[in-house]
Amino acid sequence: MKRLLSAPSFTAWVSVVLMVALFIAGASSYTGFGSTQVVLNLLIDNAFLLVIAVGMSFVILSGGIDLSVGSVLALTTMVAAWLLQVARWPAELVIVVVLLGGAAFGALQGLVIHVFKLQAFIVTLAGMFLARGLCFLISVDSITIDAPLFVTLSQTQIPLFGGAFLSPGAVIALLVLGLGLWVAHCTAFGRTVYALGGSEASALMMGLPVGRTKVAVYALSGFCASLAGLLFAFYMLSGYGQHAQGVELDAIAAVVISGTVLTGGYGYVAGALSGVLVLGLIQTLIAFDGTLSSWWTKIVIGALLFVFCAVQRLLSLKKAQS
Amino acid sequence: MSSPTLAMSSPPARAALWRHPLFRPLAALALLLAVAAVFVPGFLHLEIKDGRLYGNLIDILHRAAPLMLAALGMTLVIATRGIDVSVGAIVAISGTVACVLVAEHGLAIAFAAALGAALLCGLWNGLLVAGLGLQPIIATLILMVAGRGLAQLLTDGQIITVYEPASFFWLGAGYVLGLPVSFYVVAIVAGLTALLMKRTALGLFIQTVGINPVAARLAGVRTAAIVFFVYVYCSLGSGLAGLLISSNIKSADANNAGMLLELDAILAVTLGGGQLNGGKFSLAGSLIGALIIQTLTSTIYAMGVPPQVTMVVKAVVVFAVCISQSSFWSRRSA
Numbered sequence: 001m002k003r004l005l006s007a008p009s010f011t012a013w014v015s016v017v018l019m020v021a022l023f024i025a026g027a028s029s030y031t032g033f034g035s036t037q038v039v040l041n042l043l044i045d046n047a048f049l050l051v052i053a054v055g056m057s058f059v060i061l062s063g064g065i066d067l068s069v070g071s072v073l074a075l076t077t078m079v080a081a082w083l084l085q086v087a088r089w090p091a092e093l094v095i096v097v098v099l100l101g102g103a104a105f106g107a108l109q110g111l112v113i114h115v116f117k118l119q120a121f122i123v124t125l126a127g128m129f130l131a132r133g134l135c136f137l138i139s140v141d142s143i144t145i146d147a148p149l150f151v152t153l154s155q156t157q158i159p160l161f162g163g164a165f166l167s168p169g170a171v172i173a174l175l176v177l178g179l180g181l182w183v184a185h186c187t188a189f190g191r192t193v194y195a196l197g198g199s200e201a202s203a204l205m206m207g208l209p210v211g212r213t214k215v216a217v218y219a220l221s222g223f224c225a226s227l228a229g230l231l232f233a234f235y236m237l238s239g240y241g242q243h244a245q246g247v248e249l250d251a252i253a254a255v256v257i258s259g260t261v262l263t264g265g266y267g268y269v270a271g272a273l274s275g276v277l278v279l280g281l282i283q284t285l286i287a288f289d290g291t292l293s294s295w296w297t298k299i300v301i302g303a304l305l306f307v308f309c310a311v312q313r314l315l316s317l318k319k320a321q322s
Numbered sequence: 323m324s325s326p327t328l329a330m331s332s333p334p335a336r337a338a339l340w341r342h343p344l345f346r347p348l349a350a351l352a353l354l355l356a357v358a359a360v361f362v363p364g365f366l367h368l369e370i371k372d373g374r375l376y377g378n379l380i381d382i383l384h385r386a387a388p389l390m391l392a393a394l395g396m397t398l399v400i401a402t403r404g405i406d407v408s409v410g411a412i413v414a415i416s417g418t419v420a421c422v423l424v425a426e427h428g429l430a431i432a433f434a435a436a437l438g439a440a441l442l443c444g445l446w447n448g449l450l451v452a453g454l455g456l457q458p459i460i461a462t463l464i465l466m467v468a469g470r471g472l473a474q475l476l477t478d479g480q481i482i483t484v485y486e487p488a489s490f491f492w493l494g495a496g497y498v499l500g501l502p503v504s505f506y507v508v509a510i511v512a513g514l515t516a517l518l519m520k521r522t523a524l525g526l527f528i529q530t531v532g533i534n535p536v537a538a539r540l541a542g543v544r545t546a547a548i549v550f551f552v553y554v555y556c557s558l559g560s561g562l563a564g565l566l567i568s569s570n571i572k573s574a575d576a577n578n579a580g581m582l583l584e585l586d587a588i589l590a591v592t593l594g595g596g597q598l599n600g601g602k603f604s605l606a607g608s609l610i611g612a613l614i615i616q617t618l619t620s621t622i623y624a625m626g627v628p629p630q631v632t633m634v635v636k637a638v639v640v641f642a643v644c645i646s647q648s649s650f651w652s653r654r655s656a
Contacts (some may be wrong), residue, residue: 125588130641298470309456
């Protein structure tokens with residue numbers, strides 16, 4: 001037991017256990033909860049959040065934070081909708097442009113953080129204001145998207161075994177997760193991110209490319225946010241400046257719940273999946289229950305955040321003592 | 323006790339006026355008012371009607387009051403290297419508690435309960451940051467996420483509208499001697515805080531904690547108690563801001579009251595010359611920062627530009643201020 005508690009991956013496993021427990025609790029209490037499609041719907045409904053959480057994992061692993069992701073998501077839906085509906089650009093070109101734009105936005109934030117030695121939190125906070133404000137400069141109203149490619153992607157169902165299906169968005173999200181795992185654990189860049197989160201000073205003395213990695217991490221997060229924006233646009237078929245308010249908090253919560261340490265350097269990108277699924281399961285459980293109101297979601301997520309932070313903190317204190 | 327002079331380098335007599343720490347925020351405010359006066363005719367006009375002062379300037383003072391209260395608390399939190407992102411949620415909680423109770427239990431109990439709820443929020447934040455040692459942004463994030471949920475729980479997700487007693491509206495919409503009551507509330511809170519910082523060692527201790535928490539502890543400063551205090555203080559200020567807001571709009575909207583107020587408060591502190599790395603703070607600067615934000619918003623409204631555009635302007639201002647404060651420049655010139 002003691003060895004289990006002191007294992008570094010303890011909180012990461014707790015989130016997996018929690019996920020399974022929530023699912024079993026749901027399946028035993030509500031008829032219809034235990035179907036494959038409910039699980040797949042979790043992925044379909046939270047595909048954009050999963051993509052953002054993968055990007056956020058990298059940022060938090062590197063010891064930073066990115067508060068701008070929700071706004072970059074909204075800006076992406078807005079720019080995509082405007083380019084498609086008003087400027088009448090071809091859909092493929094729009095997709096490339098917004099993805100590059102998101103990465104550039106993130107890279108710019110990373111540059112400001114690195115060059116001017118500013119706190120990531122305040123720079124991305126300003127980025128959050130900037131991206132939201134830019135949405136409303138384009139239009140204060142919602143723009144409906146009717147480009148054929150977007151509509152097709154929105155309606156396609158990819159059949160799996162036994163009549164269950166996934167959306168293209170969910171498949172893209174799972175691909176991003178796989179790619180994120182590979183980058184984090186099998187590339188020099190991934191190892192540098194972990195080293196940077198462990199100790200920036202040591203990483204610098206080891207001769208690692210600290211500046212380049214920092215900028216790349218924020219560029220990656222910006223890219224993920226704009227990809228999530230595209231998934232969101234497929235899902236909602238509209239661009240709107242009010243889309244995805246507070247998603248940055250959900251992403252941070254998902255990453256924390258999955259056991260990634262907020263000071264950086266320790267955690268798993270794979271945890272993004274369990275974290276997002278735990279959040280999704282809580283929402284689904286509350287929706288299935290019917291008597292609980294939606295605000296219980298916020299309260300439960302807050303309580304979970306508290307428990308995970310407190311446990312992480314107590315475990316690290318214990319380690320420091322021994 | 324000596325007044326805090328650690329990092330607030332008291333300018334020598336020969337130092338030019340523009341070296342004064344309050345020069346830049348004041349100049350920014352003056353510039354903004356000048357721009358407003360040019361683009362919006364009659365912006366600076368004041369008149370007396372029924373014994374009350376009317377005009378855009380009074381309106382700015384009145385509307386900036388909740389932000390000024392939140393900014394005062396945020397100033398002290400940031401001075402200890404902390405941050406409190408739960409300010410908006412506490413505004414929602416305190417406003418909701420007051421509106422739920424006021425019709426049945428009267429004004430005194432409603433106000434006391436609202437401030438009591440804010441106090442509890444502050445104790446919770448303080449416990450997590452000072453007691454458990456969590457990072458401030460994460461510790462207060464918990465209340466930011468859950469707080470609005472708790473407020474909605476109290477109102478069952480409805481917007482609570484208050485019709486009586488009329489005395490409830492006095493705090494947020496009343497006038498005394500021609501000026502809005504909210505102005506006096508801010509003046510009293512700011513005055514008491516300044517007294518506490520200048521006349522006791524508290525201001526000095528807060529700065530010491532911000533400059534180097536470890537050294538402060540080794541020097542015998544009760545770091546945890548100081549940190550605990552600033553979070554409680556910030557929550558109480560936010561609770562009072564929540565009372566002002568709900569009394570002014572005669573209702574409590576658990577979902578939207580005080581939305582993003584924490585960001586504006588952080589912005590106000592930054593604009594007022596407070597260092598986000600802690601150690602250097604200016605209460606007067608933060609108040610001016612809050613006035614700058616409200617003037618900006620009012621000007622943009624008066625010019626007929628969509629109000630959401632203020633966000634772009636705010637973002638550009640934050641970037642500019644942060645970059646100008648960066649150590650990047652001093653290193654280059656050294």
